[in-house]
Amino acid sequence: MAIDPDLAQRRLAAKRSELEEFSRLSEEARKPVELDQQSVGRLSRMDAMQQQAMAEATERARRRDLARIELAERRLAEDEYGYCLDCGEEIPERRLEIDPMAERCVRCAGSR
Template sequence: MTDLSDTRIAHFRAKLVALRAQLSGEDAGAAEWRKPVELDQQSVGRLSRMDAMQQQAMADAEARRRQSDIARIDAALRRIDEGEYGWCLSCGEAIAAKRLEIDPMATQCVACAS
């Protein structure tokens, strides 16, 4: 067991669940930007199409980042369920509560992360 109390663990669980919901909502809201770009030059000019393709690429990159963060959140929630949350996966030492407050998905203590 880490030096985190049950209350702190519940706090981090709520924070992770809220962050997951936020990211899922953002992902759903950005779906329009990830749609294929129309290639018909009669309806969209070449520069407008290039701009749309660039926006689509940026939206795809953001979607990948959100999915990666959601996977990290799911892993942190599993660690909470297994009683392993708050322990460094590299050295086995406790992760400081301040570090978890900044990044509740953290898997390493400051020393191992640097």
């Protein structure tokens, strides 16, 4: 089964838009936590710092996924998209539907 390059590109573009929108929406949560003298106290600041740290970790994961999208687009341009980087077998369409940036078949991904 051949991969439809237009469909693959649309999936990658949709995933990129989704990640960029989430990044934009979480921008406020990643800002430095300011010391608020009117706040309830140290625990509130600690909670805010913990939420900020989680938002930053999520943003790092989004950036990694954006980089994976770029790699998938490069593989698409080179007619290598949809083939496992390890064994060379075709990655099932259903897997690419779920994760359009998938680089490995399920068997090879599971052995890593």
